Amino acid sequence: ISSSSNGPKAEPMLLDHDPDDLFAEATEEVSLDSPERQMILSDGPSPAITPVTINPRADVFDLSFVSHENRDTFDIQISVSDPEKVGDGMNAYMAYKVTTKTSLSIFSRDEVCVKRRFSDFLGLHSKLASKYMHIGYIVPPAPEKSIVGQRLGRRSSAVTELDPDAKACLCCRYLLRTVKQPALLKDPDVLQFLESSELPRAVSTQALSGAGILRMVNKAADAVNKMTIKMNESDAWFEEKQQQFENLDVQLRKLHASVESLVFHRKELSVNTASFAKSAAMLGNSEDHTALSRALSQLAEVEEKIDQLHQDQACADFYLISELLGDYVRLITAVKGVFDQRMKTWAKCQDAQVMLQRKREAEAKLQHANKPDKLQQAKDEIREWEGKVQQGERDFEQISKNIRREVGRFEKDRVKDFRVVIIKYLESLVHTQQQLIKYWEAFLPEAKAIA
Amino acid sequence: MMQEGLDDGPDFLSEEDRGVSFFFPFLISVLSLSSYCVLCMCVSTLPNFKQNEFSVVRQHEEFIWLHDSFVENEEYAGYIIPPAPPKPDFDASREKLQKLGEGEGSMTKEEFTKMKQELEAEYLAIFKKTVAMHEVFLCRVAAHPVLRKDLNFHVFLEYNQDLSVRGKNKKEKLEDFFKNVVKSADGVLVAGVKDVDDFFEHEKTFLLEYHNRVKDASAKSDRMIRSHKSAADDINRIASTLYTLGTQDSTDLCKFFLKVSELFEKTRKIEARVAADEDLKLADLLKYYLRESQAAKDLLYRRGRALVDYENANKALDKARAKNKDVLQAETTQQVCCQKFEKISESAKQELIDFKTRRVAAFRKNLVELAELELKHAKGNLQLLHSCLGVLKGDT
Numbered sequence: 001i002s003s004s005s006n007g008p009k010a011e012p013m014l015l016d017h018d019p020d021d022l023f024a025e026a027t028e029e030v031s032l033d034s035p036e037r038q039m040i041l042s043d044g045p046s047p048a049i050t051p052v053t054i055n056p057r058a059d060v061f062d063l064s065f066v067s068h069e070n071r072d073t074f075d076i077q078i079s080v081s082d083p084e085k086v087g088d089g090m091n092a093y094m095a096y097k098v099t100t101k102t103s104l105s106i107f108s109r110d111e112v113c114v115k116r117r118f119s120d121f122l123g124l125h126s127k128l129a130s131k132y133m134h135i136g137y138i139v140p141p142a143p144e145k146s147i148v149g150q151r152l153g154r155r156s157s158a159v160t161e162l163d164p165d166a167k168a169c170l171c172c173r174y175l176l177r178t179v180k181q182p183a184l185l186k187d188p189d190v191l192q193f194l195e196s197s198e199l200p201r202a203v204s205t206q207a208l209s210g211a212g213i214l215r216m217v218n219k220a221a222d223a224v225n226k227m228t229i230k231m232n233e234s235d236a237w238f239e240e241k242q243q244q245f246e247n248l249d250v251q252l253r254k255l256h257a258s259v260e261s262l263v264f265h266r267k268e269l270s271v272n273t274a275s276f277a278k279s280a281a282m283l284g285n286s287e288d289h290t291a292l293s294r295a296l297s298q299l300a301e302v303e304e305k306i307d308q309l310h311q312d313q314a315c316a317d318f319y320l321i322s323e324l325l326g327d328y329v330r331l332i333t334a335v336k337g338v339f340d341q342r343m344k345t346w347a348k349c350q351d352a353q354v355m356l357q358r359k360r361e362a363e364a365k366l367q368h369a370n371k372p373d374k375l376q377q378a379k380d381e382i383r384e385w386e387g388k389v390q391q392g393e394r395d396f397e398q399i400s401k402n403i404r405r406e407v408g409r410f411e412k413d414r415v416k417d418f419r420v421v422i423i424k425y426l427e428s429l430v431h432t433q434q435q436l437i438k439y440w441e442a443f444l445p446e447a448k449a450i451a
Numbered sequence: 452m453m454q455e456g457l458d459d460g461p462d463f464l465s466e467e468d469r470g471v472s473f474f475f476p477f478l479i480s481v482l483s484l485s486s487y488c489v490l491c492m493c494v495s496t497l498p499n500f501k502q503n504e505f506s507v508v509r510q511h512e513e514f515i516w517l518h519d520s521f522v523e524n525e526e527y528a529g530y531i532i533p534p535a536p537p538k539p540d541f542d543a544s545r546e547k548l549q550k551l552g553e554g555e556g557s558m559t560k561e562e563f564t565k566m567k568q569e570l571e572a573e574y575l576a577i578f579k580k581t582v583a584m585h586e587v588f589l590c591r592v593a594a595h596p597v598l599r600k601d602l603n604f605h606v607f608l609e610y611n612q613d614l615s616v617r618g619k620n621k622k623e624k625l626e627d628f629f630k631n632v633v634k635s636a637d638g639v640l641v642a643g644v645k646d647v648d649d650f651f652e653h654e655k656t657f658l659l660e661y662h663n664r665v666k667d668a669s670a671k672s673d674r675m676i677r678s679h680k681s682a683a684d685d686i687n688r689i690a691s692t693l694y695t696l697g698t699q700d701s702t703d704l705c706k707f708f709l710k711v712s713e714l715f716e717k718t719r720k721i722e723a724r725v726a727a728d729e730d731l732k733l734a735d736l737l738k739y740y741l742r743e744s745q746a747a748k749d750l751l752y753r754r755g756r757a758l759v760d761y762e763n764a765n766k767a768l769d770k771a772r773a774k775n776k777d778v779l780q781a782e783t784t785q786q787v788c789c790q791k792f793e794k795i796s797e798s799a800k801q802e803l804i805d806f807k808t809r810r811v812a813a814f815r816k817n818l819v820e821l822a823e824l825e826l827k828h829a830k831g832n833l834q835l836l837h838s839c840l841g842v843l844k845g846d847t
Contacts, residue, residue: 247699255692262685269678276671283664288657289811295818415702419843422711426840429718433833440825447818450811 076102076179078194080172083164086117093117094164096171100194106186112195118143120199121171127189128178133334134341135395136402138410139184140177141330143170173327180413235400241407242339249332256325263322266314273307291450298446302439309435316428324421328414335410342399349392356385507611511538514585516614520603521592528753528791529798530598531806533591534742536584544574562691569687569723576727580735587739634752641755644762648796654803655751662744669737676734679726683719690715707843714839718832725828732821740810747806754799757792764788 082097095115103110125142132139175194179185193199233239277300284296363378518535521527548570555563589608592598607614646652690712697708764785771781 258688265682272675276675279668279671286660430836436829444822450815
């Protein structure tokens with residue numbers, strides 16, 4: 001049974017100075033399909049759905065909750081655990097236990113446990129996206145059911161369905177990012193999601209899936225692209241930020257691809273080292289000089305331990321860096337979506353102005369035509385459209401303001417996230433090197449003992 | 452020492468083999484001139500050379516010629532013939548260089564220059580290694596009490612003109628092929644003959660198994676090292692991307708990224724070095740003993756062949772005596788076979804014992820050096836990581 005839990009209380013444990021802890025936990029947190037040596041390689045033709053055994057290391061992944069606005073720590077811990085199969089046959093689904101521990105007053109209880117299924121998460125995201133994206137809030141992207149990865153050297157992209165523990169991990173991170181947003185934390189849908197024992201079923205999850213939301217975002221982007229009037233950007237800040245996010249997107253994707261390649265090669269290295277270890281053991285067996293034979297067997301043992309080390313390191317590579325990068329690539333899509341929404345708002349405002357102009361022209365024409373009842377209607381329409389223009393301008397100002405604030409918050413979080421994760425990753429590398437030193441130091445006297 | 456600034460030469464021979472000791476009359480150094488020729492420099496104290504120091508230019512084919520002349524010489528049937536140096540093989544490197552050229556558009560200028568330098572260094576390393584292998588071959592010959600006196604060997608070292616040794620033409624290659632086929636079939640027959648001598652019977656069983664396992668270990672170690680190199684390449688790319696991120700980031704992360712990029716640059720070099728050292732100390736060692744164990748097997752085959760001939764000669768003699776026809780001839784043949792067999796057996800025994808001694812010493816040397824290098828690199832890595840972490844944590 002694996003648990004993904006995070007929160008400020010977990011922090012001291014993770015940044016403790018005992019490097020062994022990091023990996024001691026790895027062996028306890030075994031996924032439902034135990035053999036950890038199963039490779040994440042999909043060999044089938046595209047698209048192949050292969051069950052992936054990734055050892056979820058969510059405990060290693062720490063998002064801290066310092067609110068930069070009020071400078072106090074949000075006291076809230078969320079964990080997503082115990083994936084359980086509910087029901088039979090076609091209607092069977094996985095239910096996850098969502099535990100929230102908090103002392104915040106907006107919650108009715110200190111600790112609450114609910115059962116949620118995957119589509120519930122998607123439903124929550126879709127509600128939040130429809131409520132907040134168009135006014136400029138960066139809504140954390142929904143967890144993905146499967147990952148589409150480009151396997152090296154293969155033209156096809158293999159769709160790999162994530163196993164329940166990995167999904168739990170993703171869902172947990174999703175919730176944490178959501179509650180980190182002060183506006184979203186107060187949202188009644190979020191509270192209902194975390195607290196109420198019964199949740200109305202989210203309808204048509206296809207549309208609500210990550211891909212569905214992505215389509216919605218892309219549609220907005222398309223609408224923006226089709227705009228014949230180029231937006232008159234009066235605010236250089238927005239132009240600059242958009243460019244920055246564009247660049248960041250490109251680099252993060254590149255980095256993500258390189259890290260995925262590293263994970264792949266490290267797993268390959270682990271497998272090849274294990275294979276070599278066996279071969280060295282065989283060689284040691286057939287060697288008829290006793291001391292050399294023993295040394296070769298020792299070498300085989302060392303290599304076997306090292307192969308496990310590579311395996312663990314590859315896991316760290318994946319769970320620390322690769323997942324973080326994946327999250328941020330998706331987050332930046334959400335950020336770009338918000339910028340596009342602003343453009344859409346501007347376009348709407350422009351359209352309203354054009355409409356107002358037309359109504360005014362129509363009224364002017366009617367003035368000369370002397371049709372009193374139509375004139376009244378025209379004047380009414382003018383008032384209506386004047387109102388819409390004003391609303392449009394207010395909306396535009398509001399969304400611009402929101403985006404500025406959101407981007408500021410996003411950047412602060414980004415700095416924190418990357419810092420924390422990269423330092424943790426470097427610590428994992430330190431551990432690996434320390435273990436290597438231990439193993440080779442143990443082997444050296446054996447090699448020297450060959451007489 | 453002999454190898455010119457070559458800190459990554461195949462030093463998997465024990466001290467005794469390299470003619471380093473001043474008891475041996477040869478000091479041989481082999482340097483590269485180009486992909487095709489090597490320069491052999493030799494210092495000798497033997498009286499039958501015209502000068503004490505001399506050097507010649509030789510091609511790979513000429514080394515092969517020398518090796519083959521040993522193999523074909525009946526006199527040397529009782530010795531383990533030092534395995535021929537491998538043919539220079541730069542295909543893999545060339546392929547990588549080509550792929551790099553094709554992928555030039557997809558990476559930044561810095562990345563490209565870096566990878567190009569890496570590949571060129573790799574090419575150079577393979578080059579140096581190949582040259583060193585040729586040297587090892589000559590040194591092994593020089594170290595052998597009988598082979599070092601061989602006339603062809605002296606000609607090879609001294610004759611400063613082209614030896615006019617051409618590579619084998621198609622017909623000769625075909626002949627070789629058939630010879631090998633016959634030999635393997637014969638080898639099976641010969642191996643089937645049970646040896647009265649326990650020592651040789653044991654050696655036969657041992658070598659067969661050992662050879663196969665060394666082959667397997669050699670292949671597996673190659674694969675392992677290749678993965679290691681790939682991982683190091685990935686870290687290289689990660690370092691580059693982090694650098695770009697560092698230069699374009701508008702937040703505090705820019706310094707962070709630059710520092711981490713710097714770290715990965717350095718650790719990547721160490722990882723590449725680890726892979727190279729493993730290649731040298733482990734993979735090359737296994738490859739060499741794959742060839743040597745084959746040479747030992749060949750010796751056993753020759754002895755086995757001689758034994759079969761001897762037994763056949765005995766049978767023929769018995770038959771001749773029974774028929775009382777051509778007895779003298781049969782007796783002479785039998786005597787010749789007997790002498791040949793005994794001569795081979797005597798030297799073979801010593802050769803195999805020496806082989807074991809050499810093998811044990813070489814493995815010891817290389818395993819110790821491997822462990823020491825792994826430790827050195829891990830400690831280096833650790834230090835880099837600690838200092839970087841110190842800076843990064845201090846910044847918060």
